[in-house]
Amino acid sequence: MTCIVFGSSMGNTEKAASVIAEKIKDETRLVNVTDMTMETFKDCSTVLLGSSTWGVGDLQDDWESKIDLLKTINLSGKKVGFFGCGDQEMYPDSFVSALGTLYEAVKGTVDNIIGKWPISGYSFTNSAAVVDDYFIGLALDEDNQPELTGSRIEEWVSTL
Numbered sequence: 001m002t003c004i005v006f007g008s009s010m011g012n013t014e015k016a017a018s019v020i021a022e023k024i025k026d027e028t029r030l031v032n033v034t035d036m037t038m039e040t041f042k043d044c045s046t047v048l049l050g051s052s053t054w055g056v057g058d059l060q061d062d063w064e065s066k067i068d069l070l071k072t073i074n075l076s077g078k079k080v081g082f083f084g085c086g087d088q089e090m091y092p093d094s095f096v097s098a099l100g101t102l103y104e105a106v107k108g109t110v111d112n113i114i115g116k117w118p119i120s121g122y123s124f125t126n127s128a129a130v131v132d133d134y135f136i137g138l139a140l141d142e143d144n145q146p147e148l149t150g151s152r153i154e155e156w157v158s159t160l
C-alpha cells in the first residue's frame with residue numbers, strides 16, 4: 001500500500017496527489033494532511049508527502065499544524081518520497097522549499113528516500129528542497145509550467 005498525504009490551499013498539490021495516485025499501480029490511500037493521524041501510515045510500505053510552499057519558503061498552512069505530529073511518527077522501514085507545487089518566477093529564492101522542510105522533519109527516522117528529481121528544466125536561485133544538487137522530491141510549477149506537470153508526474157512515478 002502506498003500512502004499519499006498532501007496539504008494544498010488552492011487545490012494544485014491536491015490535484016497532483018490525485019494524479020500520482022492514479023498512476024501508481026500499487027493500492028493507494030490518499031489523505032488530506034488535515035486528516036493525518038498516527039494511524040495513517042499503518043500497513044503502508046511507501047509514503048509520499050506533498051506540500052505546496054507559502055509565505056517565503058513556508059509549509060502549506062495545514063501542514064504547519066501537523067508537522068509536529070509528523071515528527072513523532074516513526075517511518076523507518078518505509079520508502080518515503082516528497083512532492084509539491086511552487087512558483088519559480090515569483091519565489092525564485094524559496095522555490096518548493098516546503099519539500100525540504102518535510103524532508104528535515106522525517107530524515108531522522110527514514111532510511112529509504114525515493115524520488116529525488118533533477119533541478120534542470122527550472123529557473124530559480126535558491127530552494128531548501130535542493131539536497132546534493134537534486135530536488136529531494138518532485139517539484140511542480142502549476143503557475144508557470146502547467147503543461148509539464150502531467151509528464152513530470154508520469155516520469156517521477158515510474159522511478160518510485
Ligand SMILES: Cc1cc2nc3c(=O)[nH]c(=O)nc-3n(C[C@H](O)[C@H](O)[C@H](O)COP(=O)(O)O)c2cc1C
Binds near residue numbers: 010051054088097
Ligand atoms: C502568498 C503566496 C506565497 C507563496 N510563496 C511561495 C514560495 O515561497 N515558494 C514557492 O515555490 N511558491 C510559493 N507560492 C506559490 C504556490 O506554492 C503555488 O501557487 C502552488 O501551486 C499552490 O499550491 P496549492 O494550491 O497546492 O496550495 C506562493 C503563493 C502565494 C499566493
